[in-house]
Amino acid sequence: MSVKIKDIKTKVIKEDEGSYSITCSALGVYGTGKNLQDAKKNYLKALELHLFVLREKAIESIVI
Secondary structure, eight states, rough: OOGGGGGOEEEEOOOOOOOEEETTTTEEEEEEEESSSHHHHHHHHHHHHHHHHHHHHHHHHOOO
C-alpha cells in the first residue's frame, strides 16, 4: 500500500458533550480533549509518537 501525502486528511470532530476528537485514519492517529486546544495537544503527541515508532522501525529494517 502506498500513501501520498496529499491523501492524508485530518478530521476535527466536536462531540455531543462538547469535547473534541481529532483523527487521521490514514495514519491511525487519534487525539481527544475536553476542548479543541487539549485535543490538538494530545493529537500532536500521538502523531509524534507514531512517527517516532515508524522511524525506528525503518532504521531497524535497514541495519544489517
